[in-house]
Amino acid sequence: xxxxxxxxxxxxxxxxxxxxxxxxxxxxxxxxxxxxxxxxxxxxxxxxxxxxxxxxxxxxxxxxxxxxxxxxxxxxxxxxxxxxxxxxxxxxxxxxxxxxxxxxxxxxxxxxxxxxxxxxxxxxxxxxxxxxxxxxxxxxxxxxxxxxxxxxx
Amino acid sequence: xxxxxxxxxxxxxxxxxxxxxxxxxxxxxxxxxxxxxxxxxxxxxxxxxxxxxxxxxxxxxxxxxxxxxxxxxxxxxxxxxxxxxxxxxxxxxxxxxxxxxxxxxxxxxxxxxxxxxxxxxxxxxxxxxxxxxxxxxxxxxxxxxxxxxxxxx
Numbered sequence: 001x002x003x004x005x006x007x008x009x010x011x012x013x014x015x016x017x018x019x020x021x022x023x024x025x026x027x028x029x030x031x032x033x034x035x036x037x038x039x040x041x042x043x044x045x046x047x048x049x050x051x052x053x054x055x056x057x058x059x060x061x062x063x064x065x066x067x068x069x070x071x072x073x074x075x076x077x078x079x080x081x082x083x084x085x086x087x088x089x090x091x092x093x094x095x096x097x098x099x100x101x102x103x104x105x106x107x108x109x110x111x112x113x114x115x116x117x118x119x120x121x122x123x124x125x126x127x128x129x130x131x132x133x134x135x136x137x138x139x140x141x142x143x144x145x146x147x148x149x150x151x152x153x
Numbered sequence: 154x155x156x157x158x159x160x161x162x163x164x165x166x167x168x169x170x171x172x173x174x175x176x177x178x179x180x181x182x183x184x185x186x187x188x189x190x191x192x193x194x195x196x197x198x199x200x201x202x203x204x205x206x207x208x209x210x211x212x213x214x215x216x217x218x219x220x221x222x223x224x225x226x227x228x229x230x231x232x233x234x235x236x237x238x239x240x241x242x243x244x245x246x247x248x249x250x251x252x253x254x255x256x257x258x259x260x261x262x263x264x265x266x267x268x269x270x271x272x273x274x275x276x277x278x279x280x281x282x283x284x285x286x287x288x289x290x291x292x293x294x295x296x297x298x299x300x301x302x303x304x305x306x
Binding site: 019021022023024025026028029030032034046049050052053054056057058059061117118120121122123124125126127128129131132133136143145 | 172174175176177178179181182183185187199202203205206207209210211212214270271273274275276277278279280281282284285286289296298
């Protein structure tokens with residue numbers, strides 16, 4: 001690929017798509033979709049912070065807020081590269097993204113250490129808030145389950 | 154409790170509350186909270202349909218959309234009452250709500266019947282869409298894990 005081609009790809013056109021809804025819903029929810037075509041342009045830190053802020057305000061069982069995020073950006077290219085390296089081939093497209101976020105959930109309640117059977121459910125809620133906020137910030141996010149979780153050591 | 158007291162309680166004042174955010178986020182996400190004080194006033198069917206519609210547009214692994222909902226309303230008071238009867242004491246407040254929705258997730262992928270390890274995560278995302286849409290419709294929703302899942306047979 002030539003340098004100029006590469007530059008053309010990095011323009012930040014975002015394809016919009018609205019859900020074909022049967023009943024009216026909030027625009028934010030209707031407009032979110034899981035695009036795969038990423039610009040490599042860095043994301044402003046303020047936008048990233050807003051996205052993470054949105055996750056904080058999801059509901060959770062006993063307000064445990066079991067979600068944790070590891071954020072990989074170009075601030076540390078080496079770690080970003082390492083994170084990209086564990087993506088499965090099917091998620092090759094995500095190697096272009098300027099940010100990778102690894103979402104994790106704490107399995108036990110902080111106070112009594114009992115198993116929190118809702119931890120993964122609540123992580124899903126927080127993640128959805130992030131996806132919606134990313135759209136609100138004019139960005140796109142795409143979730144992936146396909147990565148080698150043992151590879152990254 | 155006297156009849157008049159009861160009527161006073163059923164007025165539909167909704168207490169608004171906005172998250173004390175550190176970074177700007179969409180108002181819909183900032184304003185959602187898990188109120189416990191429910192009016193018994195029936196909810197318009199169009200609003201209920203919009204809430205369920207919002208769930209449909211959550212992202213999910215392989216677009217499986219594993220979420221399923223059983224909706225209990227005053228259209229069938231007997232079934233609503235039966236659903237209320239399985240709530241744990243701690244969730245007594247929810248017996249006032251005019252709608253109870255039981256959220257379930259399919260554990261396997263429809264096509265190959267393999268285990269979908271993300272089913273509960275994806276249910277959480279769909280549920281969050283519902284909560285947000287409920288706020289968008291001027292309603293409140295509160296999620297509860299505390300109910301006897303074996304009791305309802």
